[in-house]
Amino acid sequence: MRAPRPRPGRRHLAALLATPFLAAAVPPGGPRVTDMLGRRVALARPPRRIVLLDARDIMAMALLHPDPASLVAGWAGVELLDSDLLRRDYDARPGGGPIPVVGGVTAESRSPEAILALAPDLVVATAQAEPDLAGGPLVRQLAAAGIPTVFSSADANRPDAPDAAGGPLDSLARLMALWGALLGREAEATAFSGFVEERLGRVTDRLAHVAPCSTYLEVQSTFEECCWAAGGRIWGALLALAGGRVPGAAGARWFAKLSPEQLIAEAPAAYIATGGAYAPGLRPAIGPGLEPEAARAALRRLAARPGLALLPAIRDGRVHGIWSGLVAIRPLNLLFVEAAARWLHPGLFRDLDPGETLGLLNSRFLARPLPGPLWVSLA
Numbered sequence: 476m477r478a479p480r481p482r483p484g485r486r487h488l489a490a491l492l493a494t495p496f497l498a499a500a501v502p503p504g505g506p507r508v509t510d511m512l513g514r515r516v517a518l519a520r521p522p523r524r525i526v527l528l529d530a531r532d533i534m535a536m537a538l539l540h541p542d543p544a545s546l547v548a549g550w551a552g553v554e555l556l557d558s559d560l561l562r563r564d565y566d567a568r569p570g571g572g573p574i575p576v577v578g579g580v581t582a583e584s585r586s587p588e589a590i591l592a593l594a595p596d597l598v599v600a601t602a603q604a605e606p607d608l609a610g611g612p613l614v615r616q617l618a619a620a621g622i623p624t625v626f627s628s629a630d631a632n633r634p635d636a637p638d639a640a641g642g643p644l645d646s647l648a649r650l651m652a653l654w655g656a657l658l659g660r661e662a663e664a665t666a667f668s669g670f671v672e673e674r675l676g677r678v679t680d681r682l683a684h685v686a687p688c689s690t691y692l693e694v695q696s697t698f699e700e701c702c703w704a705a706g707g708r709i710w711g712a713l714l715a716l717a718g719g720r721v722p723g724a725a726g727a728r729w730f731a732k733l734s735p736e737q738l739i740a741e742a743p744a745a746y747i748a749t750g751g752a753y754a755p756g757l758r759p760a761i762g763p764g765l766e767p768e769a770a771r772a773a774l775r776r777l778a779a780r781p782g783l784a785l786l787p788a789i790r791d792g793r794v795h796g797i798w799s800g801l802v803a804i805r806p807l808n809l810l811f812v813e814a815a816a817r818w819l820h821p822g823l824f825r826d827l828d829p830g831e832t833l834g835l836l837n838s839r840f841l842a843r844p845l846p847g848p849l850w851v852s853l854a
Contacts (some may be wrong), residue, residue: 506656510601510625511649514609518623521659522597523550525579526590528604531555532627533565534804535650537694537842538667539660545569546658551578552587552604557751557799558620562765577784583604587616597657601628623710624750625655628805630709630729643712644675645803667840671809674832678816679716681823687720689743690820691788694730696748696796697758701780702733710802716813718823719745735782748796749775762798770796778853793818794853801849801851808836810836814850 476787488654496820505518522753526698527533527550536543544565553576556562566573575593578585590598590613598617605611605626616622627650648668655664691713692705704725705711711721733741750759759773760766774796778789795818797836801811830847837844 481756484679486544492769506659508625508653508656509649509651510627511629511646512608512626516623518597518657520596521548522595522657523800524593524595524597525657525714526550526595527594527600528552528578528585528598528600529555529627530562531800531804532599532601534561535627535654536658536802536805536839538806538836539651539654539663540658541842542569543842544574547574549575549577549590550575550582551680551751554753555580555803557753557803558764560750560762560846561800570650582611585613587613587620588629589623591620592615595799598622598624600624600626601626602631604625606631612801622643623841627655640795643716643805643808644672645807664838667806670835670839673807674809675716675812678718678824678827679813682718682816685718685820685823686751687715687718688745689818690714690719690721690742690745690815691738691741692719692721692747693749693777694802695758696750696777698776698780699757701735701783703730704733704738706730713802713808713811714747714815717812718819719815735780738783739782743786743788744791745793745814745816746778746783746786748774748794749799749802750796751799759796761796761848761851762800763849765848767851770814770848774851774853777839792854796851798849807836807845810849817853836840 505520507517509515521844523546525546530553531545533547544567568574577589593844604606605613617624623700634666651664651668655661690740692710693703694705694710695703705714705721706725706727706729707721708728714721722733722738722743724733724737724741748759750761750773752760752762759770761770774794783789797811797814801807810829810833813827817824817827833845833847
């Protein structure tokens with residue numbers, strides 16, 4: 476059995492931060508991957524102590540590995556999971572004890588010392604977690620310490636941010652291929668990507684010659700404020716797969732703040748709100764293990780905000796809600812697309828059951844079953 480890897484002391488941490496690490500002394504013998512920024516990264520060995528700068532990445536790991544927490548030395552942005560149940564399910568290291576938290580959502584909440592103290596052999600970042608990407612100080616300091624960083628997402632709400640080649644489906648296939656190589660689970664990654672491609676194909680084939688449904692997809696649904704609308708390229712690209720179309724006034728990549736008057740002028744035929752476990756007094760409590768009747772009451776409260784009664788979506792009762800994880804956690808996007816397709820084009824998709832798809836994800840792929848309800852409707 477390999478001896479435990481020693482953790483650096485305070486003086487050693489300072490030396491690691493100040494002195495370049497001679498990685499050439501150890502020829503890479505681990506996976507060679509291309510991350511979501513297109514960077515080619517070679518690891519000296521298969522990673523066994525991974526720090527996630529965005530805790531949501533544990534869900535991609537959980538689709539391929541039976542015990543992802545056994546490989547996670549630390550994580551940040553745990554609140555982004557937006558589910559107390561998910562955190563309880565995955566927040567446990569072998570031998571007991573929670574996964575150490577190395578920071579929050581923002582880059583300012585983390586420090587190289589906190590990460591290096593965990594002696595990781597890989598750090599996984601996202602463009603949201605590290606806005607300066609590979610040129611940021613944390614990534615440079617980790618490289619100086621001989622610790623590679625890979626990016627699991629390039630999504631950013633910036634005009635100069637690159638678009639994912641091929642859209643959401645291609646981006647997912649690349650993401651799962653990345654994790655498959657990192658975890659030595661290439662076959663599992665290929666199987667999952669094939670499953671998603673087949674299920675999504677059933678939706679997109681039927682929608683090939685169907686006009687999209689004008690939809691207000693709200694990325695941040697709160698009871699006291701309106702109207703944070705999905706933009707056209709990230710959440711809006713997923714909505715397009717389901718046969719929807721975001722408001723024309725929402726010109727940003729990720730989301731845009733509209734006035735109620737702008738939204739009324741757009742006259743969306745359907746409304747999809749988002750919710751989760753975080754801040755339940757301010758937004759709908761929709762998510763794994765939460766009470767669906769409470770979620771419906773929250774949808775009614777959202778629909779009653781000033782001016783929204785004038786929307787065709789509200790007037791016609793086409794009001795729906797989803798757990799934020801279905802759009803924010805890329806491997807779960809399939810569930811959002813299926814649920815939204817049923818809502819937006821009910822005549823086409825009477826036989827489509829996203830609950831069945833969730834059951835297959837639980838039985839065939841996920842390390843731990845993901846319980847519902849993950850979506851809810853007023854009707």
